[in-house]
Amino acid sequence: MTYQCKLDIFEGPLDLLLHLIKEQKMDIYDIPIAEITRQYMKYLEMMQELNLELVGEYLVMAAELTRIKSKILLPAPEIDDEFDAGSGEDPRAELMRRLKEYQRYRDAAFELRLKEHDRQQVFIRGGQIELDDSAEEKELVDASVFDLLKAYQKILDTKSFEKDYEIKITEMSVTDQVQHIMEILNASESVTFESLFTVLNTKQEVVVTFLAILELMRLKLLRVQQARHFETIRIYKSADQETQDAILQEYHRSMDSESTEP
Numbered sequence: 001m002t003y004q005c006k007l008d009i010f011e012g013p014l015d016l017l018l019h020l021i022k023e024q025k026m027d028i029y030d031i032p033i034a035e036i037t038r039q040y041m042k043y044l045e046m047m048q049e050l051n052l053e054l055v056g057e058y059l060v061m062a063a064e065l066t067r068i069k070s071k072i073l074l075p076a077p078e079i080d081d082e083f084d085a086g087s088g089e090d091p092r093a094e095l096m097r098r099l100k101e102y103q104r105y106r107d108a109a110f111e112l113r114l115k116e117h118d119r120q121q122v123f124i125r126g127g128q129i130e131l132d133d134s135a136e137e138k139e140l141v142d143a144s145v146f147d148l149l150k151a152y153q154k155i156l157d158t159k160s161f162e163k164d165y166e167i168k169i170t171e172m173s174v175t176d177q178v179q180h181i182m183e184i185l186n187a188s189e190s191v192t193f194e195s196l197f198t199v200l201n202t203k204q205e206v207v208v209t210f211l212a213i214l215e216l217m218r219l220k221l222l223r224v225q226q227a228r229h230f231e232t233i234r235i236y237k238s239a240d241q242e243t244q245d246a247i248l249q250e251y252h253r254s255m256d257s258e259s260t261e262p
Contacts, residue, residue: 013061014102016043019146021099022229028099031092033072037065046149050207052214068092143224143233145214148193151233152210155197159206172205175255177212182244185222185237193224193233219247 020039021028044062071091090096184191196213200206213235216222223238239247 013058014099015106015144016040016058016146017061017099018103018106019144023150028096028103031096031099033065033069033092037062037069040065043146043149046153050211064095068095141226141229143226143229145217147226147229147233148210148213148224151193152206155194155206155210156203159197159200159203172208174208174211174215175252177209178215178251179248181209181212181216181235182221182237182248185235186241186244190234190236193235196235219251221247 017036017040020026020036020043021031024035024039026032026036041062044058047058068091181196184196193213196209197206200209213222213224217224221237221239221244223236224233225236226233237244
C-alpha cells in the first residue's frame with residue numbers, strides 16, 4: 001500500500017544540513033563530509049519512504065555531497081607549476097561558505113522575530129491588554145519538519161510490529177487522522193508527539209498519523225514546539241474552533257474533488 005502526500009512545508013536542503021550539523025554536534029568549519037552525506041541520504045530515504053514530494057533542490061544537494069565526498073577520496077594532484085596553485089583548495093570550501101552565509105541569514109531572521117515579539121509587548125495608553133497566562137510557551141522554540149522526521153524515526157525504532165499472517169483489512173486515511181488529532185487537541189491544551197502513536201500497532205497507522213500531523217502543519221491548524229532542540233516535542237492547536245471548521249471544511253472539499261477527478 002502506498003501513501004501519497006504532497007507538502008510545501010519543507011525549508012530546504014541547507015536547512016537540513018544545518019539541522020544535521022547541530023544534531024551531530026559537528027564543526028561547520030570542518031564538516032566530516034562522509035558522515036553528513038550518510039545522514040543526509042538517510043533523511044532522503046525516509047522522505048521517499050513516506051512518498052513525500054521531494055523538491056529537486058534536495059536531490060541536487062545529494063549529488064553535490066556525493067561529488068565532494070568522491071573528490072576528497074581522490075589523491076590530491078601534484079602541483080607542477082604556478083598555474084596549479086589553486087588546485088589544492090578544500091573541496092568542502094564552497095559548501096561551508098554557503099552554509100555560513102545561510103546561517104547568518106537565519107540568525108538575522110531570528111533576531112527580527114525577537115524584535116517583533118518585543119514590539120508586541122508594548123501597549124499604548126488606552127489600548128486593551130490581553131494577558132497570556134501560558135508563560136512557559138514563551139520559552140519554547142518551534143520544531144522543524146526535520147525534528148519531526150527524527151522523532152518519527154524514533155517511534156519506528158521503538159515499536160515492534162508483529163508479523164501476522166491472518167489477512168485483515170483495515171482502512172485508515174490521512175483525512176480521518178486529521179479529524180482525530182484535532183479532536184484530541186480540542187480536548188486538551190497540548191499533547192506530546194509520542195503520545196499520538198502510543199496505541200498504534202501497525203506501521204500503516206504510524207505512517208498515516210505522521211502524514212496527518214504534517215498535513216495539519218501545512219494547514220496551520222497546529223504548531224509543534226520543544227523546550228530546546230532535540231528534546232520532547234509538544235503539539236498545540238493554533239486556531240479557534242470557528243477557524244478550524246472553516247479550514248477543515250475547505251480541506252475536505254478539496255480532498256473530495258481530488259478523489260472524483262478521473
